[in-house]
Amino acid sequence: MAARPTKKTSESSDKVSVICRALRRAIIEQALEPGAKLPEDSLGERFGVSRTIARHALGQLAAEGLVELRRNRIAVVATPSWQEARDAFDIRIELERLVVRQLAGKLTKAQIAELNAHVDAEDGARGGTDAVSIRLATEFHILLAQMTNSPILVRYVSEVAYRCCLTLSLYSRPHSTECAINEHRAIISALAKGDEAKVMDLMHHHLDSVANRALVAPTPQRGRDLLDILAPYADDIAGNRVVKLPKVARS
Amino acid sequence: MAARPTKKTSESSDKVSVICRALRRAIIEQALEPGAKLPEDSLGERFGVSRTIARHALGQLAAEGLVELRRNRIAVVATPSWQEARDAFDIRIELERLVVRQLAGKLTKAQIAELNAHVDAEDGARGGTDAVSIRLATEFHILLAQMTNSPILVRYVSEVAYRCCLTLSLYSRPHSTECAINEHRAIISALAKGDEAKVMDLMHHHLDSVANRALVAPTPQRGRDLLDILAPYADDIAGNRVVKLPKVARS
DNA sequence: AGCGCTCCAATTGCATGCAGTTTTGTGCGC
């Protein structure tokens, strides 16, 4: 259990992975907002690669749910619905409870130090931009996942954490990250103490409170999803008579 | 909640998706065993597309963890270690508990009928090959996930279920699927009754027993991973003198 | 102005070609 062979899953240093990493980071730091267009040409030019590679990278990110790919259309940064955001958080809670359950009482001194150092970094970045805070907070969770030495768990936690970041930029009001930092510290100490039930609960409530602070209202304010906005009206109308909407492409 | 908009994430009808589906199915039906080589040329020729497309499909499947992609090397069907298999099942348990938790007491009559019909199909296929039984059993779980109307949950449950199929063909002895069918029926009836705690427990034990029946011993019998098989011997030898193994490529 | 139509630039879908790397097969010395 201590020295599980850490097999490299993928994500080496080929150009596709480089682009994926760059885009992922741009997305979670909200340099690319949901709905932003990602033409293959531009990406290729920007990263000095051919369109083929850019396209491949977009395919990967689409598989992770970070970008949306519609046939013959320009790829865009994903715009999850409010419900999808909530679903993502629900899944994340279960996965991260699993993480801390596996980790409770099994961390080395060095690992605990590493976690504390990371939270210190979060603390230090408190004066910076929200984007950096969010990235650091997310990386804390990924760091935890990595300590399980389970590549699959790392992958899923990372993916779902990224998705949650995405929703933060959609539905969240400017929020304070301070309590998150304290909660991170509490989780570390509970992990060190080895109190499995306690740490699972802490993680649960931590994520739940992040979700609740982020997903304030079921009515998306800045949500770009035209369909969701129009849904109630559409129902209304359907009751009266049929109206021709301009080719709503829900399919 | 009843009529959540079912947004299509990807996986439409472009050639890449077609190839992915075909390969996925071939893998879970064990027509392609773990370790099987997947050269881009051959795939392209087989499916009547260019290498570009085959390559893209392999990339997607690699992102799902079904194939392994090493730089400049032929892609192969993934060969998860025993520990990875166990991890996959652990994650799967949590995810599917979440599925049934969301579903308990919320299924329509039609949905329950659909589930029952599926289990009937599983029953009917009992005389057939193991491969078909495994596929049907897996599809039952995916069907459940789909009923949550949460695209993210569907994606993760599907992926992890496929991965579990993969490990079945690696570490499992020829097994009986009959109890699984009964357990499926029990889950459906508990879902219909709406007993949340009960159905979560049923799902937990169902998957746990599948895992335990499959992952019998930490020593893989038919495991193709040369490294794992040779590990104890290598240790032995190392104690005496150094032996030159032919370029073991663990990286 | 508002609506519909046509046509063109922008963009994707896909195949092919070339360069570099790995694997395989072959011949040679022992």
Add this chain to the structure above:
DNA sequence: GCGCACAAAACTGCATGCAATTGGAGCGCT
């Protein structure tokens, strides 16, 4: 027969080119 060097084949990494589709500007009509 056995091991080894070397060359040929196989395969991947990536760029480019062409056809098909889309989005939108421009334009005429009401």
